[in-house]
Amino acid sequence: MIRDALLILVSGAIACGGSAKDTKSPTSPPNAPVHGPDAHHLHTHAPHRHGDQPLGHRFENAEEWAKRFDGPSRDVWQKPADIVALMEIAPGMTVADIGAGTGYFLPYLSAATGDTGLVLGLDIEVDMVRYMEMRANREKLANVKARTVAVADPELSLGSVDRVLIVDTWHHIPERVAYAKKIAKGLRPGGAVFIVDFTMETERGPHKDHRLSSESIVAELTEAGLTAEIIGEELPDQFIVRGRLP
Ligand SMILES: C[S@@+](CC[C@H](N)C(=O)[O-])C[C@H]1O[C@@H](n2cnc3c(N)ncnc32)[C@H](O)[C@@H]1O
Incomplete structure (x- = not known):
């Protein structure tokens, strides 16, 4: 079961933002600062949902996201x-x-x-x-x-x-x-x-x-x-x- 949970976390992290070559731990919290070319869109990720729920994870804690979205690079x-x-x-x-x-x-x-x-x-x-x-x-x-x-x-x-x-x-x-x-x-x-x-x-x-x-x-x-x-x-x-x- 622990192995299944880890697999879900890993595939989730890759699924919405990172790339297969991301080296950051997929178990890092969503708000952990990220650097590098994929930093704009790297984050942990809940399973995709449908209906009136957004697809993918939520974007809470704007100050942390601002470090990625608003970086000069x-x-x-x-x-x-x-x-x-x-x-x-x-x-x-x-x-x-x-x-x-x-x-x-x-x-x-x-x-x-x-x-x-x-x-x-x-x-x-x-x-x-x-x-x-x-x-x-x-x-x-x-x-x-x-x-x-x-x-x-x-x-x-x-x-x-x-x-x-x-x-x-x-x-x-x-x-x-x-x-x-x-x-x-x-x-x-x-x-x-x-x-x-x-x-x-x-x-x-x-x-x-x-x-x-x-x-x-x-x-x-x-x-x-x-x-x-x-x-x-x-x-x-x-x-x-x-x-x-x-
Ligand atoms: C990757 S960010 C992009 C932010 C901004 N457009 C930019 O380029 O910096 C995606 C944003 O879309 C918002 N979002 C996700 N689903 C949405 C929806 N159905 N309607 C409006 N905003 C949504 C998220 O909360 C998040 O702030």
């Missing part, structure tokens, strides 16, 4: 400014960052939308929302509002949002076609959703069993009624899928 491969440029955000727009975590993208989105715009930092974790509020105050991001949302619903008002950004989060969302339909209802005419996630090939990111191909995400958005395509070649480890209202 991330900018090199994440290229946040390039992603936000691709989103073609005009001043005054409303942008939702779904699964915004510690708010890594919020300063970029805040600058792009400007004084007359609005940025919604949405997450299922209360502690991430607390951290985003603290960050918005600290960095004087006056047009940012953070709020908790349900696992299965981004809770966007009908036709209220011009752009949606979802980074390293789509693979945590259950019932993705139904979820994409809710995003589509929240978009204004001309609105678009941008999903950024790890390619199958890269060594960075969750275990390959838990990744989604860019093609499958295009298919999910298309089934939800959006016009979807893979765009941009800017990122070394990730793809970008855009879904637009037809």
Whole structure:
């Protein structure tokens, strides 16, 4: 039984974040600091669940996650400014960052939308929302509002949002076609959703069993009624899928 439990822990640690070459003990607590190329997405992992539960582990204790998500080395491969440029955000727009975590993208989105715009930092974790509020105050991001949302619903008002950004989060969302339909209802005419996630090939990111191909995400958005395509070649480890209202 102990052997089975260890096997579950090992496969769990590899499943969502680490790579097979991770040397960190899989029994390390989720909050233990991690360094190295896979640090952004290495953590212990509960079995995947379905329905109104997120797929994978929870993201609690924002301060600890911030050490991984907000480290300066991330900018090199994440290229946040390039992603936000691709989103073609005009001043005054409303942008939702779904699964915004510690708010890594919020300063970029805040600058792009400007004084007359609005940025919604949405997450299922209360502690991430607390951290985003603290960050918005600290960095004087006056047009940012953070709020908790349900696992299965981004809770966007009908036709209220011009752009949606979802980074390293789509693979945590259950019932993705139904979820994409809710995003589509929240978009204004001309609105678009941008999903950024790890390619199958890269060594960075969750275990390959838990990744989604860019093609499958295009298919999910298309089934939800959006016009979807893979765009941009800017990122070394990730793809970008855009879904637009037809
Ligand atoms: C890997 S982190 C990415 C954080 C952020 N997007 C970034 O790039 O730094 C995934 C985040 O998505 C959140 N999340 C997971 N499932 C979610 C869901 N169904 N709806 C909204 N947020 C979710 C988690 O709580 C976590 O903060």
